[in-house]
Structures are given as C-alpha cells and as structure tokens.
Amino acid sequence: MSYKLVIAEKPSVAQSIAKVIGADKREDGYLEGNGYIVGFARTGVVTETVERKEIGTSATRAATIEKLVRIGFVERKGNKKTKYLLPTHKGVALITVMPEQIQSPSMTAEWEQKLLDVEKGAFHDTEFMNKIEGMITELVRTYKIIEDAEVLMHPVLEEIGVCPCCV
Secondary structure, eight states: OOOEEEEESSHHHHHHHHHHHTOOEEOSSSEEETTEEEEETTSSHHHHHHHHTTOOOHHHHHHHHHHHHHHTSEEEEEOSSOEEEEEOHHHHHHHHHSOHHHHOHHHHHHHHHHHHHHHHTSSOHHHHHHHHHHHHHHHHHHOOOOTTHHHHTSOOOOOOOOOTTTO
16 A cells, blocks of 8 residues: 655644544554554654655655755745645645656655665666666556646746836
8 A cells, every 4th residue: 555654743733634634543653544644753653654664764755855845846834843844836736747656655665675676686777677667658658638737837926026117
C-alpha cells in the first residue's frame, strides 16, 4: 500500500490533522488510516515509521523537502513553536496533473531497493534503467491530458503594489 506522509510539529497538531483526513488508527507514536501516516517531528518515530514503511531515508527525505520548498511546490508555515509544510498552488497543480503511479511512495521505495541491489551487484544497472525507460514510455503512451491543465499550471499572480502612473 502507498502512503502519504504528514508531519506535524507536536502531537496535538498531528491529532487534529489526523482527525480531518481520517487517519484514525493509533499506532506506536503515529496515526494511520485512509492512505496517510500522521506523525510529529519531535519524537523520531516519524523517521522510524517512514523507514519501516520503506519511504526513503532521512537524508533523501530532507533533501527532497528542501528542494520542494526551494522550487515552490510547498511552503513552510507556522510560528516559532509550530511549523508545518503546506502545498502551494503550484504544488497542488503538479499533483493534479501527475500520473498516480509517479506519486506513489512505494514506487520510490522499489526504485531505492533496486539501486541498493545494483550497488551490491545483485541487479544490473542497464536492467534498472530499461525498466524505468519502459515505465516512462508506457506512461507517456497512455497518459490522458487533464482538462484545463494549462490553467492549473499557470503561475498565480500576486499584486505587488499600485502603479504610480495609474493613481
């Protein structure tokens, strides 16, 4: 099963989020349900849980989160006590038009396992790349264009002030 990971700053925030998204099964230090894992950052349980569910390593997750923030797909919100990540308009638009298969954490876990196997010599790198190439070819061949995708991916324009000539 693939999961979407939600990380909150503290348990009370994690419980509130879990209630809203339907993650109602209590586990050891996190909540699970409806395709989500909801944890909080202070315990370290989140890292262990995610690694147990085979969704990357802490280093790759941190680098991925930083890249998503830098590119503008998510933004950090909150105050000094509570911080959380929220998808931006651009992030929501990307997920909307991206094929479900590419969104899957289990696919990422599978690729990471294959890369480890390549590193150990148990799997050939050319075979790994051929599988990726085949999957991408199939996705491109079968992809159905999302209606109004160009509207979804259009940048949100922000007002930056009043034009001095128009005043």
